[in-house]
Amino acid sequence: MKMLCMTIEIRQLRYAVMTADAQSFSRAAAILNVKQSTLSRRVMFLEDQLGVKLFERTTRGAEPTENGRVVIELARRIVTDVDNLRTTARNVSYGLQGRIAVGYCSPLMAGNLKFAFVDYLTRFPDVQFDGIESGPEKLLHGLQSRMIDVVVAPAGLEAPGLLSRPLWSERLMAVLLDDNRLMGNERIYWPDMRREVFVVPSGGLGPILGNLISARLTEQGYRPNIIYQDSSIESVLSMITAKRFVSITTEASQGVVWPDLNFREIYDPSGPARLEYSLYWRGDNENPALKHFFKLIKERYPG
Known part of the structure; x- marks a missing residue:
């Protein structure tokens, strides 16, 4: 009887595990920084090799099948063991x-x-x-x-x-230029910033800060003007010198001296706003x- 020789790559197992965790081929591909078509093709090939359907594919994403969950948990242990093996070998070499x-x-x-x-x-x-x-x-x-x-x-x-x-918790700060009208306020409350144009990063804390601005300033007939930039917080703060924007950040950003920029606490009715x-x-x-x-x-x- 002829035995079928089957070679399964760790990469295939990693793709399947990440797809199960993300419940989506597109999200898994984005996290692993590979093309969605490549990831999907590799997972399908793994299914063919194992003779098991791992995922139910729907418009909402990818849901592991009953048999798929068993296989994926085993694949997870294998991937973890391989990662630990590589880490241990690297750590030994570096002491x-x-x-x-x-x-x-x-x-x-x-x-x-x-x-x-x-x-x-x-x-x-x-x-x-x-x-x-x-x-x-x-x-x-x-x-x-x-x-x-x-x-x-x-x-x-x-x-x-x-x-x-x-x-x-960290205090939330408005980042302003010297000539901004808000610099004359003894305290800056959220409603004071309603006329401003905000710029925040699209990554890191940016989306959280953007959601916070929207939650505090949105009211009937008005939504705050928020611009998301695909850059670091350092680059975003540098943009404020163009005199078109303000930003908000946490007190941790004050660890660097920013010429021309002022960090002023933002206040809620109950006291300083914090994250x-x-x-x-x-x-x-x-x-x-x-x-x-x-x-x-x-x-x-x-x-």
Whole structure:
């Protein structure tokens, strides 16, 4: 009897796992930075090789089949083991003891996040520390796919199997030029900024800040003018010198001296406006380097 020789690539398994986590071929392709047609073709080839239909394909996305869920969980363990093998080999070659991938979307110029990262790097020099800056949605997918161990992001992220704890809050600041009319205000409240044109990044904290501006300033017959720029917060703040825009950011952006720019606190009726942050991780993540991170966070921010 002739045996069929079947070679399955780790890449195929990774594509299938990410598709299951994202529940969409297009979202999985975007996260993995590959063409959707390539990812879809590889997954279909894997299905042919295994003789199992892994996904129900609908207009809403890709839902794992009953048999597919079993195969995908096994594929997930294989992918994780391979990633751990590669990481261990790389760490041994560099004399490192473990690795942690930390996702974040807040500016690292100053503030609690910068201090926490510096503290960890100082106290655990033999741990490979990989910082991953992105928007909350991609960071959430990174947690679900186990590519990221822990995420520091604004409060409000939710997903099955995800745990969280509050961290800190940061003051929200209006970023203005010297000659802006608001500079004469003793305090700046949200309604004071209704006539302004806002510019925020399209990534990182940008969408959250944009949603916040809309929530605070939208009223009957009026929507705030918000421009999203596909650039860093540093580039966005530099645009304000064109005298056409203002922006909002957190107090962490004050870690760099910005000529001609003024950072003024924004006030709610109850006091200074703040953005709350939380720590997010998977409950089944047993990475020892992550336990070190938890210990540090508990010491610095007992909450």
